[in-house]
Amino acid sequence: GAVVSQHPSWVICKSGTSVKIECRSLDFQATTMFWYRQFPKQSLMLMATSNEGSKATYEQGVEKDKFLINHASLTLSTLTVTSAHPEDSSFYICSVGTSGSYEQYFGPGTRLTVT
Amino acid sequence: AQTVTQSQPEMSVQEAETVTLSCTYDTSENNYYLFWYKQPPSRQMILVIRQEAYKQQNATENRFSVNFQKAAKSFSLKISDSQLGDTAMYFCAFMKQSNTGNQFYFGTGTSLTVIP
Numbered sequence: 483g484a485v486v487s488q489h490p491s492w493v494i495c496k497s498g499t500s501v502k503i504e505c506r507s508l509d510f511q512a513t514t515m516f517w518y519r520q521f522p523k524q525s526l527m528l529m530a531t532s533n534e535g536s537k538a539t540y541e542q543g544v545e546k547d548k549f550l551i552n553h554a555s556l557t558l559s560t561l562t563v564t565s566a567h568p569e570d571s572s573f574y575i576c577s578v579g580t581s582g583s584y585e586q587y588f589g590p591g592t593r594l595t596v597t
Numbered sequence: 598a599q600t601v602t603q604s605q606p607e608m609s610v611q612e613a614e615t616v617t618l619s620c621t622y623d624t625s626e627n628n629y630y631l632f633w634y635k636q637p638p639s640r641q642m643i644l645v646i647r648q649e650a651y652k653q654q655n656a657t658e659n660r661f662s663v664n665f666q667k668a669a670k671s672f673s674l675k676i677s678d679s680q681l682g683d684t685a686m687y688f689c690a691f692m693k694q695s696n697t698g699n700q701f702y703f704g705t706g707t708s709l710t711v712i713p
Contacts, residue, residue: 524705525704525706526688573640575642577701579699584630586699588641590639
């Protein structure tokens, strides 16, 4: 399977600041990348789906102006949490895939803590 | 909208015994995929097994097998000869294909503990 990395693995930021999380597909041409949020002891909630070179598609209830997603290349997608608040503290996981394939490869996740 | 339900928040099983995790889903789609993922304490999601909805035969992967009942929209996971390393959260997932790419929906998870 594909190797997916996320950076940083853990970040603490102050309320009101923005933080960027990177998702890299190291050996896989990812035409599609997914961003999930997982609260403690809960399931993964799909936030958005991004296709390379086009705008992300956000799930209902996810603020697109707060969670900015950029999928500039086949190997990199970024999630920027703007004006972060303590309630945004969560575990953010990305995954990668290709159109027409059911395969999905997950990154190791990024723990965001907003103080 | 697709929903995935796992009705067992926690389960435990004795080492070497067999355990079955339940999953039901709701969809109007006819073509889709179903998955079981394992999330150990490291939080890295690991694919355990997958099932194509158009296949009637239940998928198996070594000690892991599924009971797929399409009409009942049920997709249970059976783990045979349970091992200590099987201790993890298990998520059932549904995938449909769309114009914007494949979309995955996860159940709430079952925390499985294998007891020595």
